[in-house]
Ligand code: SF4
């Protein structure tokens with residue numbers, strides 16, 4: 001129920017990552033379903049890793065949990081920087097080779113033409129959004145840490161994931177959108193802008209934690 | 214009515230004075246109607262401001278009728294709007310607060326006027342969370358009569374009539390860069406813009422998607438907080454920490470780069486054409502708008518003059534070959550006026566291309582100029598009245 005109720009917030013939080021990633025994929029429901037499935041599976045993996053971590057901290061040092069949460073800023077900063085990198089590499093499709101091609105031919109419209117279907121992209125982005133500490137995720141983390149058994153904490157996060165995942169299915173409609181070089185190019189530009197955003201946000205958090213504790 | 218042959222042979226007067234006056238009369242009456250309330254103000258400055266605007270708007274419309282040219286006269290209005298808006302706005306801010314900056318606390322409490330630029334980014338949060346993420350009052354209040362509901366209603370009404378022409382007849386920011394673009398004689402970076410035009414004109418769409426997604430994710434109007442070049446000449450968050458200092462640097466850099474330097478170098482509206490997400494959003498309404506520019510393929514000789522003259526790169530070789538402009542055409546009329554073969558024409562959708570282009574132009578101009586007078590005219594009057602206030606005569 002928590003997952004279902006907070007789903008729109010998850011949708012809004014993960015939307016910036018999912019939308020450009022889906023838009024750089026070739027048109028078609030099948031491909032999009034596969035990518036979304038991989039993304040959600042990796043996101044679930046991220047959730048379960050996080051559930052283990054908070055439960056272990058919660059059970060080992062129950063009274064220290066609030067202090068342990070102070071470490072979340074570090075994690076958030078680091079995850080956002082990694083997310084920025086993953087967006088640039090996968091969604092924007094930047095590679096050394098591509099830069100050289102673009103430079104030598106001067107024909108940047110090519111960035112809109114080459115389809116990118118990489119499983120690792122959906123997995124990396126899914127896992128990183130899975131451990132990105134958005135507000136509903138933190139609420140779920142506190143609840144999981146208070147549970148008596150690890151299995152209960154994992155089950156709790158699985159249910160939370162299932163509730164939020166329902167909200168991701170509308171993204172499949174992006175599969176019907178006609179793919180033109182312009183749409184793919186725009187999606188890649190969006191990925192670069194988002195990478196700048198996450199990178200800036202992550203680095204700001206890390207700098208703040210370093211200098212202000 | 215004289216026919217429009219080549220620009221070189223084009224007669225200096227496209228219409229006779231009598232006919233031009235007759236066609237201008239409805240607009241003169243409309244202007245009078247719009248500004249009659251201003252004459253009830255006690256202050257003489259208001260009286261002068263309103264009278265100046267009536268003469269200005271009516272005079273420009275007369276010149277459009279008389280010469281058959283649109284772009285040149287529209288640009289005079291638009292540049293005046295672009296430069297007079299900040300004059301009136303900044304003066305009002307300084308009179309009220311003593312500064313152009315606004316503390317974040319006052320911003321959060323909705324003590325700031327709503328700006329149409331944030332319209333696209335408030336849609337998703339409003340749909341999902343029933344929250345308007347711009348700090349302001351939905352309905353008018355005593356302290357803030359420019360409520361969000363009124364501004365959105367006004368924007369929507371204007372958009373239905375104008376489509377993307379909003380960007381060349383109503384936006385009170387575009388005129389600043391159009392002014393700087395008008396200054397130099399020579400175009401620079403022309404080859405770069407021609408070569409990369411296809412990519413450059415996609416940037417506003419990317420910024421639009423970015424702004425909409427991130428605004429929904431963090432529940433803040435991201436464009437307003439981080440990307441608006443016009444914060445530099447209107448209202449900005451007070452610099453109190455590193456974050457607001459960075460914001461200020463971004464605003465100033467974007468303003469100087471996109472609104473002053475690049476327009477001056479390229480003679481293009483670089484902020485509007487290659488950055489503004491609101492402009493991209495507005496382009497969507499060109500789909501439902503009745504007016505457009507078309508290229509009459511029977512007359513076109515593919516000289517490319519229209520493409521070179523377009524301030525926002527809304528024409529490409531392919532689009533000219535297809536007889537159309539691109540979606541981001543803001544109906545400024547520059548291409549029509551530049552075409553020496555009269556191949557670029559105003560067009561009313563649903564009618565044959567080039568059948569009655571002047572009728573389409575007239576219909577478009579009546580609706581658009583009337584709204585420009587209503588919306589922009591009050592901004593101009595306010596600016597003139599503010600400038601008069603600075604005169605030592607007082
Ligand atoms: S429409 Fe006119 S200006 Fe444009 S290419 Fe054709 S002839 Fe030249």
Ligand code: SF4
Pocket residue numbers: 506522523524525526527528538539541542543544545546547548549
């Ligand atoms: S295509 Fe013509 S009317 Fe449209 S923006 Fe360009 S110059 Fe103006």
